[in-house]
Amino acid sequence: MGKVSVLISENEIAAKVAELGAKISKDYDGRELVVIGILKGSFVFLSDLVRQVTVPHVIDFMRLSSYGDSTEHSGVVQILLDISKPIEGRHVLVVEDIVDTGLTMKYLLENLRTRRPSSVKVCSLLQKPARTKVEVPIDYLGFTIPDKFVVGYGLDWEEKYRNLPFVGYMEN
Numbered sequence: 001m002g003k004v005s006v007l008i009s010e011n012e013i014a015a016k017v018a019e020l021g022a023k024i025s026k027d028y029d030g031r032e033l034v035v036i037g038i039l040k041g042s043f044v045f046l047s048d049l050v051r052q053v054t055v056p057h058v059i060d061f062m063r064l065s066s067y068g069d070s071t072e073h074s075g076v077v078q079i080l081l082d083i084s085k086p087i088e089g090r091h092v093l094v095v096e097d098i099v100d101t102g103l104t105m106k107y108l109l110e111n112l113r114t115r116r117p118s119s120v121k122v123c124s125l126l127q128k129p130a131r132t133k134v135e136v137p138i139d140y141l142g143f144t145i146p147d148k149f150v151v152g153y154g155l156d157w158e159e160k161y162r163n164l165p166f167v168g169y170m171e172n
Contacts, residue, residue, distance in 0.1 A: 017048045034091065089117070093120075095123050097155055122136065151168055
């Protein structure tokens with residue numbers, strides 16, 4: 001594995017997370033929110049984000065697996081860990097580390113909507129438009145990034161590099 005170069009600095013991330021938290025708080029003013037973190041990648045972003053959200057909220061988690069090899073997504077998704085409480089009639093915010101092809105998020109949003117929440121919105125730290133196969137709404141977006149393999153701030157390569165305080169890309 002090569003060197004990791006900084007793509008988005010720790011300070012840029014902190015400023016964007018504060019901005020997203022303020023916008024979410026304003027948009028949901030007076031309404032309780034169910035925040036669903038998508039494991040494993042979103043956990044660092046989620047922990048920083050929820051500390052910036054001032055409206056009452058509960059936190060839950062889901063973990064999904066996408067079938068296909070490491071570079072191509074087949075569109076087949078399996079839920080490995082589901083949320084622990086019903087979301088019917090509640091406002092839901094899905095927190096994801098990166099929206100890449102959009103296939104996993106499309107599946108997830110369709111699945112969650114069958115559970116009859118009042119609303120479902122998406123907050124993603126990153127979006128990689130070059131890899132988009134299906135458009136999905138990202139209501140709160142941190143950064144749009146080029147088509148590079150990124151690590152850090154929760155994102156991994158073979159379960160490593162999640163602990164980096166910045167988002168970086170791998171150099172060969």
